Amino acid sequence: MSRKKNWDQDTYYRGVPMAPYDLIKELVAALLIIGLVSLGLAFALSSPDSPSVTIQSWSTADPVDFVTTASAELAGTSDTAGYGPPYTDVSGAAQAIGPFAPQTWLGDPLHLDTAQVFVLGPLTTVSGNDQALTSALATFKGATSDQQQAWLDAYTTALDGATAENGQVTVAAGDYGPIPTLMASELATAQSGSLDGILLTSPQFYQTNYTAPLLFMGDGGYLSSLADQQHLLGSQWGMMNETGSYPGQTWLWLFTVWYQVPPFNTADNADLLVVVLMGFLTLLLALVPFIPILRDIPSWIPIHRLIWRRSAFAGEADSE
Amino acid sequence: MESPATYVHFWFVVISVPNLLIIGGMIALFVIALLVPFPRHKAVAKPLEPATPDVTGSVPDAAAEQAVDDGNWTRGTRNAITRRWPWHQLLPDKQPRYVASWVYMFGVGAIAALVWITISGMILVFFGPTWWHVSSTGKFVNSIHFWSVQLFFAFTVIHLWGQFFMAGWRHGRALTWIVGIGIFSISIGAAFTGYLSQQNLDAQWIALNGKDAINGTGLGAFFNILDYGQMFGIHVMLLPLGVISLLVVHILLIRLRGIALPIGWPGRFKRNGQEESES
Numbered sequence: 001m002s003r004k005k006n007w008d009q010d011t012y013y014r015g016v017p018m019a020p021y022d023l024i025k026e027l028v029a030a031l032l033i034i035g036l037v038s039l040g041l042a043f044a045l046s047s048p049d050s051p052s053v054t055i056q057s058w059s060t061a062d063p064v065d066f067v068t069t070a071s072a073e074l075a076g077t078s079d080t081a082g083y084g085p086p087y088t089d090v091s092g093a094a095q096a097i098g099p100f101a102p103q104t105w106l107g108d109p110l111h112l113d114t115a116q117v118f119v120l121g122p123l124t125t126v127s128g129n130d131q132a133l134t135s136a137l138a139t140f141k142g143a144t145s146d147q148q149q150a151w152l153d154a155y156t157t158a159l160d161g162a163t164a165e166n167g168q169v170t171v172a173a174g175d176y177g178p179i180p181t182l183m184a185s186e187l188a189t190a191q192s193g194s195l196d197g198i199l200l201t202s203p204q205f206y207q208t209n210y211t212a213p214l215l216f217m218g219d220g221g222y223l224s225s226l227a228d229q230q231h232l233l234g235s236q237w238g239m240m241n242e243t244g245s246y247p248g249q250t251w252l253w254l255f256t257v258w259y260q261v262p263p264f265n266t267a268d269n270a271d272l273l274v275v276v277l278m279g280f281l282t283l284l285l286a287l288v289p290f291i292p293i294l295r296d297i298p299s300w301i302p303i304h305r306l307i308w309r310r311s312a313f314a315g316e317a318d319s320e
Numbered sequence: 321m322e323s324p325a326t327y328v329h330f331w332f333v334v335i336s337v338p339n340l341l342i343i344g345g346m347i348a349l350f351v352i353a354l355l356v357p358f359p360r361h362k363a364v365a366k367p368l369e370p371a372t373p374d375v376t377g378s379v380p381d382a383a384a385e386q387a388v389d390d391g392n393w394t395r396g397t398r399n400a401i402t403r404r405w406p407w408h409q410l411l412p413d414k415q416p417r418y419v420a421s422w423v424y425m426f427g428v429g430a431i432a433a434l435v436w437i438t439i440s441g442m443i444l445v446f447f448g449p450t451w452w453h454v455s456s457t458g459k460f461v462n463s464i465h466f467w468s469v470q471l472f473f474a475f476t477v478i479h480l481w482g483q484f485f486m487a488g489w490r491h492g493r494a495l496t497w498i499v500g501i502g503i504f505s506i507s508i509g510a511a512f513t514g515y516l517s518q519q520n521l522d523a524q525w526i527a528l529n530g531k532d533a534i535n536g537t538g539l540g541a542f543f544n545i546l547d548y549g550q551m552f553g554i555h556v557m558l559l560p561l562g563v564i565s566l567l568v569v570h571i572l573l574i575r576l577r578g579i580a581l582p583i584g585w586p587g588r589f590k591r592n593g594q595e596e597s598e599s
Contacts, residue, residue, distance in 0.1 A: 009409055009578040012491070013416060015586070021415040030425075030432035034471060038436050041470075042463030045321055049453060049462075050521040086541045095536040102538030109541050208549025210527075215546065218528040227525040230324055234529055237334045243522045245325040246466075247338040249515065251473045251508060260332050271536035286501040289489035298487040299583050306354040307421040307486055308582035310589050 050230065050243040053223050055199070055213055059190035062222045063164045069220035070186045071159065071179070073118040075152040078219040081114040087215065088112065095269040097276065110211060118216050119186055122198040126189050133185045136178035143177065151177035167191055234259050254278070346474050350481055353422035360420065410575050418582050423486070426479035431567070433472035438560070440465040445556045449519060469511055476504055490580050496573040499566055506562045513555035516545055527551075 059066040072078040084093025085108045094103035120137065127133045140148060158171035169187060171180070189195045199216065200207040217223045224233065232238035239256045242248035258264045258274045267273055288294045298304060325336040335343075390396075443461050444452060452458035480500070483489075489497035515526050527546050534540045544550055582589070 012578055012581075016581070017417040018414045019417040019420070021412055021419075023411055023413075026428055027432070030428045031435055034429060034432035034468070035436055038433070038440075038464050038468045038471060041467035042460055045463070045467070046459060047463035047466040048322070048520075048522065049459070049518070050322070052520050052524055083535075085538075086535060086544075103536055103540075105538045106541035110544060208552070209544075209547045211544060211546040214524060214527055217524070223524065223528070226521060227529075230521070230525075231327060231334075231336065232522070232525045232529070238525075238529060240339060241325075241336055242338070243324075243520075244322045245336075245338055246321060247342040247470055248336070249508075249511060250339050250342050251477065251511075253343075260334075269536070271533040275533050275537050282501070282505060286498045288484070289494035289497055295487065295489070298485050301485065303354065303485040304487070304583045307423050307482070308418050308585075308589075309420075 045246075048242050048244040048246040053217060053226065054193070055190050055196045055217065056193040058217060058220060058222045059187055059195075060167065062220075063167055063169050063187055063191075064159065064162045065221045066190060067162070067169045067183050067187055068156070068159045069216070070119055070183060070190075071152060071156050072219065073114040073216065074120070074179075074182070075149070075156065076115060077156075078114055080112065080215045080219050084108075086110040088114075095272040097269060097272055103272070112212065112215065117212055118199070119182065122189060122195055123182060123185055125198055126185070126194060130185070132181055136181035136185075139178040140182060147177070151175070151179045155179040155183075235265075254281070342470065342474065346478055349474070350423070350478050353425070353478070353482075356422055358420040358422055404576050405572065409578070412575075416579055416581075418585070419579050423478075423482040424579075426475045426482060430472055430475035430479055433468050433475055434563070434567070436468040437465060437472055438564075440468060441556065441560070449517060449552060453519065469514070473507070473511070476507065480504065486580065487583060488580050490583075491577070493573070493577050493580055496570060496577065499570045499573060503563055503566045503570060506559055506566065510555060510559035510563055513545075513551045513559060516551040517548070517555050519548070 055066075069078065073081065076082075080087055082088070082090050082093055084090045085103050086106065087108060087110055089108050089111070094101050096103070120141075123133060123137060127137060140151075143151075154174050155171065155176040158174055158176070159169075162169050162171045164170075167187075169183070186195075189198070196213060199213040200210065202209065227233055227238065228236070230243045231241045232243070237256050237260065239259075240248045240250050240252045255274065255278055258277060259270060264270045264273055284291070284294070325338050327334055327336050328340060440461050444458070444465060447455075447458060452462035483497065483500070512526075512530070516523050516530075531540060531545055534543055534545055
């Protein structure tokens with residue numbers, strides 16, 4: 001068939017028996033049927049909507065987890081602090097396959113100093129006439145980094161035995177410098193709801209970027225415990241799950257599978273490995289028409305014989 | 321429905337019962353479409369005839385006009401379009417008789433679901449992203465959006481299964497297949513940004529969990545899935561534009577090439593069946 005005739009259906013269909021067809025009627029029928037099914041499912045089953053978590057609800061429900069997380073942010077030991085690009089410039093933190101490390105190519109344009117953004121900045125904002133807090137901030141900032149680290153190490157260790165009562169966190173007595181004052185203020189700010197707003201602050205009036213509060217909550221254990229209850233964790237095939245008893249993104253099943261099997265489930269660079277693999281597989285799927293063995297599979301599997309039944313129009317092929 | 325789902329464990333697989341129902345339903349639907357006979361039309365005696373000029377109305381004879389479109393870009397473009405998509409191919413009232421299986425219906429099913437996704441999405445975006453959390457009407461519209469998306473992906477995937485087993489890329493249809501995979505890929509992105517735009521626990525966790533894959537590729541530097549404003553805009557505008565644009569190309573390619581002949585045509589379908597026997 002010549003190139004010109006490739007799009008000439010009259011030539012392509014030569015000798016093919018034709019049947020009446022109504023494209024518009026078919027489309028309208030499909031619209032009505034699918035519309036009714038969607039309406040029926042929506043009416044009968046509704047849709048999932050588990051309430052979002054705020055820093056206020058987190059710090060109120062689990063103050064010890066909140067203070068532990070805030071201490072890690074101040075110490076620079078949280079997941080976010082050591083994440084690497086695009087949030088921090090920690091060397092060696094980016095995922096790589098040998099020398100291939102695209103995560104490092106654009107640096108850290110979303111740079112985030114966890115101590116300043118999550119703790120010191122908000123506390124400075126709310127310090128106002130609070131002399132104790134102002135003094136604690138001055139003491140902390142005036143101390144050497146070794147001294148800061150010593151206070152934070154001691155306080156973090158003490159948090160393992162911390163108790164929460166009436167929304168306050170209590171640790172065993174020790175030499176923590178200004179840290180207990182800072183953390184008490186951080187907790188109070190969070191529980192009042194102010195920290196939710198402060199972490200969204202940018203030079204504009206309108207705010208839509210939730211990077212900072214989400215990363216902060218992600219560093220804690222409270223949000224992940226709620227995700228765990230809903231089977232949303234990566235290790236629980238969470239990418240294809242949904243809150244409640246609803247179907248999730250089942251179409252991500254193959255993407256999800258890799259994270260459950262070796263070597264991906266133990267690899268530090270699992271995300272990069274899986275993305276590269278899925279990119280390759282998607283390309284392979286797109287190029288099936290040009291790949292000899294793959295494109296021949298349909299002719300080996302007789303499913304096409306169920307679709308095109310000889311009995312449905314036997315003998316008509318030789319009507320030309 | 322709001323309480324956590326029951327999960328089934330076997331070997332290393334963990335899957336929720338709702339997900340299992342969706343996947344099982346898709347497989348069942350595909351098998352039913354394969355096995356249930358399609359209503360037969362009475363065959364049209366003659367093979368497809370070219371459209372007559374009076375059918376196409378204003379379309380002049382393309383061959384004659386081709387001779388005079390030299391140098392005129394507008395006339396050349398018009399003629400090229402008219403040659404490839406005459407009205408009787410663009411809006412056909414006949415089709416090959418071998419297009420007689422329910423498997424052919426999933427493509428139009430996916431298009432219909434996309435129409436409902438678009439309609440419900442336009443209502444949701446008109447009233448703003450928080451509306452559906454505080455209004456029972458909004459929740460209902462969101463539910464239509466949610467289930468239309470589930471239907472869209474179910475039909476799209478079954479359509480893909482069907483086209484694979486029919487080797488729908490044959491006889492110059494590779495580009496149609498590739499564009500179809502493109503639609504599916506962009507749809508996954510559109511759905512993903514939709515889940516990020518929900519403003520609930522699911523959206524929060526998907527953003528935190530999904531950021532690592534995006535950041536690992538380096539795309540996180542400018543595609544920040546923790547930035548709600550960015551994801552919402554991409555979800556309601558850019559990705560739907562991509563899906564719908566590629567869908568238009570997909571449909572035009574189908575209308576251009578027609579429906580691929582059956583595998584084994586015409587040998588397997590001859591009256592005496594000497595080449596092969598029906599299994």
